[in-house]
Amino acid sequence: MIQREALSPPKVSWAQDGQAVVMTLTGDWLREGPALALEAEPPQHWPERYETGELGEFDSTLPAFLLAHLRSVEAVKDKEPSLLGLPDNLRGLMELALAVPERSDAKGQSDDDSDIKELGKMTLRAWAGIRATVEFVGESVLSFGRFFAGKARFRNSDFWLTLQECGIEALPIVSLISFLIGLILAFVGNVQLTNFGANIFVADLVGIAMVREMGVVMTGIIMSGRTGASFAAHIGSMKANEEIDALKTFGLNPFDFLVLPRLLALLLMMPILTIYANIVGILGGMLVGFFVGIPPVLYWNETLLSVDLTTASLGVFKSFFFAVAIAISGCMQGMRAGNSSAAVGQATTRAVVTSITAIIVLDSAFAAIFTILDI
Secondary structure, three states: OOOHHHOOOOEEEEEEEOOEEEEEEEEEEOOOOOOOEEOOOOOOEOOOEEEOOOEEEEOOHHHHHHHHHHHHOEOOOOOOOOOOOOOHHHHHHHHHHHHOOOOOOOOOOOOOOOHHHHHHHHHHHHHHHHHHHHHHHHHHHHHHHHHHOOOOOOOHHHHHHHHHHHOHHHHHHHHHHHHHHHHHHHHHHHHHHHHHOOHHHHHHHHHHHHHHHHHHHHHHHHHHHHHHHHHHHHHHHHHHOOHHHHHHHOOOOHHHHHHHHHHHHHHHHHHHHHHHHHHHHHHHHHHHHHHOOOOHHHHHHHHHHHOOHHHHHHHHHHHHHHHHHHHHHHHHHHHOOOOOHHHHHHHHHHHHHHHHHHHHHHHHHHHHHHHHOOO
C-alpha cells in the first residue's frame, strides 16, 4: 500500500501556446492522496493538448476531474475535445466516458432558473398529467364498449378473484372504521344536543351523516389505501417484469385484460360496501344512544323518520363515481410505472394520493350540486 506521505500532490495548470491551451497534469491523482491544487483559473474552452510528463499514479479521480472539466466549459461547435498527450490507458477511459451522453437529471437544478421558467415547467407537467388521465379514461371507456359488445377478453378467474379482494376481504376494515365513525358522531352529537334536551336527535345526526357523507367517503378512502394501492402495485410489478409487453405480443389488449376486470369489480362492490358501512355506522351510533339512555327501538324509529329513500340513495349514487376514480387512479399509475421496484413503490404512493384527492374533490362537487338542487 502506498503511504500518503510518499505521494506527490496532484496539480493542474493551464498555459497558452500560441492560440492553443495546454493543460499540465502533475503529481499522484489518487483518492487517498493529497488534495488537488489548481495553479490557475481554468479557461472557458477545451484544452488543445495535455502535458503529462510529470504525472504519477492515478485512479478514477483523474478521469472524473477531466470529464467534469470538459463538460463544464464552453463546447466548440462540431468539434470533439482533444485528448492529445494523455497516456493510452487514460485516453481510452476518456473516450469511453465522452461517448456516453450526460443524463439530463444527473446535475442539480440550476439556481438561476427564473420563476416564470419554473411556472412554465409546472404548467407543462400538469398538462401532461391531465392529458395522460384523459387518454387513460378514454381507453377505459373503449374497453367498456368492447365488453358490452362481447369483444373484450379477460380471464373470468381474475375477475372473481378481484371481486373477492374488493368485497369480502375488505369487510373487516370497513366494519371497524364505519363502526368507530358512528360512535364518534354519536358521542360528539350527544354532548351538544344534551345541552338543549334533544339528545334523541343524535339518531338523526348519525343517520343523515352516515348515509350522505361519512359512509361513502370513509369507504372510498379505505378502498383507495387498500384496493387502489393493490391495483397499482400488481400492474406496476407486471410492467417492471415486462409482462404487459408479453400480453401485447400475444395479441391481448392490456386494458381489457388488466383494467376492465378491476374496474368492473370495484363498480359492483363499492355500492354494496357503502350500504354495509352505513348500516354499521348507524349501529355504532345506536350503541352510544343505548348508553346515554336512548332505547334502541326509539333510536331506530327516529333514524327511519329522518333518513328517507332520497337521502339514503345519495351516498350509494356517489359510490359509483368513487369506484371509477379509485380504479382509474390505481390502474393508471400501475400502467405508467417505471421498470424498477422503486418505481413500483412510487406508483403505489401516487395511486393512493391521487384517488383520495379525487374522492374529496368529487365529494365537494356533489355537495355543491346537491345543495343547489335542494336535495
